[in-house]
Amino acid sequence: MDILILFIIALGLAMNCFGLAIANSSVSGKVAPGIPLKTAIAFALSHFILSFGGYYLGKWAHYTVDGIEGWSSFIILMIIGVKMIMEAVRRRPETKVFDINNARVIFALSIAAGMNALLAGLVLGIMAAPILKAAFLVALLVFFFTLFGLAGGQNLGLPFAKRVTIFGGAFLIVAGFRFLMEFVF
16 A cells, blocks of 8 residues: 555545634634643544554454455545535534533544544555554644644634535545555556
8 A cells, every 4th residue: 555545544534633623723712722732632642543443443354355345445435534524514613612621522522533543444454554654644644733723723714624624525535436446456
């Protein structure tokens, strides 16, 4: 698996966190000092850990989907991408805004956002991708996107958060098609 496809998956996951961070920063008002860094670390750590968890589930399931791993990877990434796009289009970002200054909220949001990383890790396990490289790339991008989203969210606003989440979903769909094309051809 080439680094470009890993980057596209990591970028899609990071853009979801970016949109979430922008929405929470722009609507919730004042973000306390140090919160963007704590939130970015929590999001990156949850994505790193859950990517590994999904990877090992995917390695276990690899034998179950042997022969159709391209299709199964395509379907999983398609589900994540379409879900992200539908959430961005149908729901108002204000409905996903919480008091980001609360440590419990940061923890809950990091786990909730990391569920996509669990599914992406499942795909990486099925496709036998290099998980350490992928998990570090995901965590690094999620860290910086979350940090910058919280730091500049008040200036960027909700419409930008919506567009970023849509693009993140589109990146995951593109990655799914790439897996499918690699499998079919």
